[in-house]
Amino acid sequence: MFDQLSERLERMMKFLRGEVKVTDKNMAEALKMMRLAFLEADVNYKVVRDFEARIKEKALGEEVLRSLSPAQQVIKIVRDELAGILGGQQKPLLFSSRPPSVIMLVGLQGSGKTTTCGKLARWVAGIGKSPLLVSFDLKRPAAQEQLKTIATSLGFPFYEMTSARMASPKEALKELLVHTANRGFDPLIVDTAGRLHVDDELMEELRLVRAILDPTEVVYVGDAMTGQDAVRSAQAFEEKIGLTSVILTKLDGDARGGAALSIVAVTGRPIKFIGVGEKPDKFEVFHPERMASRILGLGDILSLIEKAQGEADVAETEEMARKLRKQEFTLEDFKKQIVQMKKMGSLSDLLGHLPQVGPFKNLAKAQVDDLKIAHFAAIIDSMTPEERENPRVLNGSRRARIARGSGRPVNEINQLVRQFQEMQKMMKRSVVQKLLGGLK
Amino acid sequence: MFANLRDKLARTRTAFRKVEDLFQSGKRREEILDGLEEALILADVGVAASGRVLEALRTKTRKDAGEADLERALKDELAAMLSRRADGRPDGSGPTVILMVGVNGGGKTTSAAKLAARFKRDGKRVMLAAADTFRAAAQEQLALWGKKLGVPVVKGSYGADPAAVVFDAIQSFKAQQGDVLVVDTAGRIHTNTNLMNELEKVKRIVVREHPGARLESLLVLDATIGQNAIPQAREFLKFSGLTGIFLTKVDGTAKGGAVVAIAEELDLPIRFIGVGEGEDDLFEFSPREFVEALLS
Numbered sequence: 242m243f244d245q246l247s248e249r250l251e252r253m254m255k256f257l258r259g260e261v262k263v264t265d266k267n268m269a270e271a272l273k274m275m276r277l278a279f280l281e282a283d284v285n286y287k288v289v290r291d292f293e294a295r296i297k298e299k300a301l302g303e304e305v306l307r308s309l310s311p312a313q314q315v316i317k318i319v320r321d322e323l324a325g326i327l328g329g330q331q332k333p334l335l336f337s338s339r340p341p342s343v344i345m346l347v348g349l350q351g352s353g354k355t356t357t358c359g360k361l362a363r364w365v366a367g368i369g370k371s372p373l374l375v376s377f378d379l380k381r382p383a384a385q386e387q388l389k390t391i392a393t394s395l396g397f398p399f400y401e402m403t404s405a406r407m408a409s410p411k412e413a414l415k416e417l418l419v420h421t422a423n424r425g426f427d428p429l430i431v432d433t434a435g436r437l438h439v440d441d442e443l444m445e446e447l448r449l450v451r452a453i454l455d456p457t458e459v460v461y462v463g464d465a466m467t468g469q470d471a472v473r474s475a476q477a478f479e480e481k482i483g484l485t486s487v488i489l490t491k492l493d494g495d496a497r498g499g500a501a502l503s504i505v506a507v508t509g510r511p512i513k514f515i516g517v518g519e520k521p522d523k524f525e526v527f528h529p530e531r532m533a534s535r536i537l538g539l540g541d542i543l544s545l546i547e548k549a550q551g552e553a554d555v556a557e558t559e560e561m562a563r564k565l566r567k568q569e570f571t572l573e574d575f576k577k578q579i580v581q582m583k584k585m586g587s588l589s590d591l592l593g594h595l596p597q598v599g600p601f602k603n604l605a606k607a608q609v610d611d612l613k614i615a616h617f618a619a620i621i622d623s624m625t626p627e628e629r630e631n632p633r634v635l636n637g638s639r640r641a642r643i644a645r646g647s648g649r650p651v652n653e654i655n656q657l658v659r660q661f662q663e664m665q666k667m668m669k670r671s672v673v674q675k676l677l678g679g680l681k
Numbered sequence: 682m683f684a685n686l687r688d689k690l691a692r693t694r695t696a697f698r699k700v701e702d703l704f705q706s707g708k709r710r711e712e713i714l715d716g717l718e719e720a721l722i723l724a725d726v727g728v729a730a731s732g733r734v735l736e737a738l739r740t741k742t743r744k745d746a747g748e749a750d751l752e753r754a755l756k757d758e759l760a761a762m763l764s765r766r767a768d769g770r771p772d773g774s775g776p777t778v779i780l781m782v783g784v785n786g787g788g789k790t791t792s793a794a795k796l797a798a799r800f801k802r803d804g805k806r807v808m809l810a811a812a813d814t815f816r817a818a819a820q821e822q823l824a825l826w827g828k829k830l831g832v833p834v835v836k837g838s839y840g841a842d843p844a845a846v847v848f849d850a851i852q853s854f855k856a857q858q859g860d861v862l863v864v865d866t867a868g869r870i871h872t873n874t875n876l877m878n879e880l881e882k883v884k885r886i887v888v889r890e891h892p893g894a895r896l897e898s899l900l901v902l903d904a905t906i907g908q909n910a911i912p913q914a915r916e917f918l919k920f921s922g923l924t925g926i927f928l929t930k931v932d933g934t935a936k937g938g939a940v941v942a943i944a945e946e947l948d949l950p951i952r953f954i955g956v957g958e959g960e961d962d963l964f965e966f967s968p969r970e971f972v973e974a975l976l977s
């Protein structure tokens with residue numbers, strides 16, 4: 242996985258060097274690399290073709306930015322375009338002006354609908370709402386039990402649906418809506434049975450439920466590991482049922498998630514959340530740019546460049562990059578970065594721009610939140626210049642002295658040093674060096 | 682948005698047929714090969730594996746091979762790749778423990794039930810073990826299957842160590858001189874080291890507690906899966922010693938071509954395919970039929 246990524250980056254970087262202008266020829270070469278990257282990431286073949294045509298038009302028409310090499314520029318256009326398709330900016334979950342809102346989740350078998358119902362309930366509760374959960378899955382063994390368990394463990398009410406009740410679906414659904422409104426629940430979160438888009442009978446059933454419940458959101462729950470078929474199923478759900486948004490699940494693995502692009506391209510519906518684990522809190526608001534980078538297998542190094550340029554701290558950033566590259570990065574720099582990069586966003590933000598795969602994942606996990614940054618700055622302030630240059634000299638008594646000076650516990654000092662060393666180690670990796678090479 | 686692939690290929694075919702007698706040019710050959718490559722990629726075979734298959738095709742076929750010849754050669758090539766290890770499917774002739782492993786939502790539980798139903802019908806003494814102690818209602822899901830099929834299910838409690846459930850199951854499997862024990866496990870993403878270690882432990886327990894049994898570890902893959910299937914197979918092979926693939930949801934429009942790359946790279950046979958949600962929706966894998974469907 243990671244080998245492939247670095248190999249591709251290497252090819253790309255090799256190609257970048259020495260190219261001064263965007264020409265038809267090097268453009269074709271760059272586009273081919275992109276095409277392969279897309280296909281390897283499971284973006285649908287036809288979607289890739291369409292996309293390629295658009296990129297080509299854009300790239301040849303655009304003025305060369307002084308700061309970027311042609312291929313970097315192509316990558317930048319691709320990434321921007323990708324992020325554009327994926328939604329540009331974040332789209333919020335919709336609620337009805339006349340509560341209760343109804344949020345209905347649909348999709349193929351095993352895509353993550355039931356789990357996502359729990360995650361959504363938890364999320365809406367976090368913005369002060371009181372959700373009610375119901376499942377129309379009367380098919381899969383223990384489907385009711387599954388949602389009920391999830392609802393109960395999170396402390397949300399669960400409305401039991403039975404085959405007997407659903408014998409007269411219209412009445413059952415009306416009763417459910419009345420129950421929801423009378424008890425003041427909002428939203429009503431509706432789980433449905435997984436079904437194949439080619440199963441006409443089940444699709445018709447779903448269409449009926451949709452017609453009666455008149456949901457505010459009809460969410461297509463798609464699996465991030467899906468391959469080329471993503472377009473067919475998503476499109477069928479859009480055409481036969483009608484969707485308003487998409488949630489992508491199982492992004493906690495190393496799937497590149499090209500299905501995201503395929504699904505959005507054929508349905509035109511925005512992705513609003515992503516699932517990043519089985520537990521109810523493993524749920525995040527979707528960020529188009531991060532997804533764009535993930536699909537491309539590139540760290541979002543370009544937006545870093547942009548940010549740096551925007552903040553007029555170019556010289557500082559370049560110096561930092563140079564030091565990182567040369568592995569001259571010291572604790573002193575670490576602190577400087579902490580302070581200086583406040584403008585660019587925190588360090589964790591910076592680390593978040595690296596691809597969420599392989600060793601980067603650990604790096605992002607070792608992220609530094611903003612409060613910690615203040616503490617870390619205090620710790621570094623209490624060190625002697627020698628200690629900042631060379632943290633290896635930090636023995637027990639020195640650490641105790643620093644702890645007194647900074648008012649932070651010794652284990653936090655240990656943590657800082659460990660994190661710093663981890664970062665140094667990470668920066669030695671060739672792929673990071675290459676990414677930094679991109680920073681000039 | 683896209684006409685279906687078969688229509689598309691049909692169109693391509695007629696186009697080729699028209700020129701077939703007129704030219705014997707190299708371009709036509711490349712065009713045909715490109716079309717075949719596109720079909721493979723659309724079936725999730727992947728860029729790399731498709732490239733290798735096409736390369737083999739280029740060297741093995743004559744320069745003037747027509748479209749029908751090339752398509753046939755491609756099918757032969759793929760079928761050969763998929764047949765390499767298509768032997769030794771478990772038949773319950775000796776005590777057999779089948780571990781169902783894979784990422785979340787692929788169809789492990791349902792496929793476990795299908796296998797139990799199949800072996801029971803063959804007159805074997807079958808047991809199920811519910812080693813998914815994590816997902817909500819996973820125990821109940823398998824228990825309901827067991828009840829429906831009339832197959833005993835060894836259950837565990839939520840949060841318990843799955844290896845402990847398997848340990849219990851093996852003990853009663855041995856005591857009752859069972860033929861086939863099908864173990865359902867919790868879905869896990871292959872990059873989660875803790876959960877993969879947990880699986881390795883389950884495998885170890887089986888080997889230790891029932892050394893005389895044949896251990897079959899099946900990776901359950903959803904036919905809709907893309908290229909991530911390959912790293913998945915690699916990791917599950919490492920931790921649970923895979924012996925084959927169970928491809929599910931073949932009743933949809935997805936082709937499941939990712940298994941071609943897995944068979945090629947990891948030399949793993951595809952054992953069964955699932956074609957629906959019922960216990961009888963199970964087939965033994967046939968390379969020929971699969972290849973026909975892959976390119977249709």
Ligand SMILES: Nc1nc2c(ncn2[C@@H]2O[C@H](COP(=O)(O)OP(=O)(O)OP(=O)(O)O)[C@@H](O)[C@H]2O)c(=O)[nH]1
Binds near residue numbers: 787788792962
């Ligand atoms: N159409 C179709 N659906 C299937 C097939 N196999 C399983 N399913 C469905 O896919 C969904 C997931 O199946 P499960 O058997 O629960 O999958 P699992 O791998 O045990 O899932 P977890 O334990 O949650 O990881 C269920 O709705 C099944 O009914 C198949 O061959 N075809």
Ligand SMILES: Nc1nc2c(ncn2[C@@H]2O[C@H](COP(=O)(O)OP(=O)(O)O)[C@@H](O)[C@H]2O)c(=O)[nH]1
Binds near residue numbers: 355357493515519868
């Ligand atoms: N790792 C991971 N697993 C998930 C995620 N979302 C759902 N799952 C798992 O995927 C499987 C199927 O999910 P479920 O909600 O039952 O799918 P449904 O059939 O669409 O209702 C379960 O094992 C879930 O625990 C996710 O974001 N990451």
Ligand SMILES: [Mg+2]
Binds near residue numbers: 354
């Ligand atoms: Mg469900």
Ligand SMILES: [Mg+2]
Binds near residue numbers: 813868
């Ligand atoms: Mg299961």
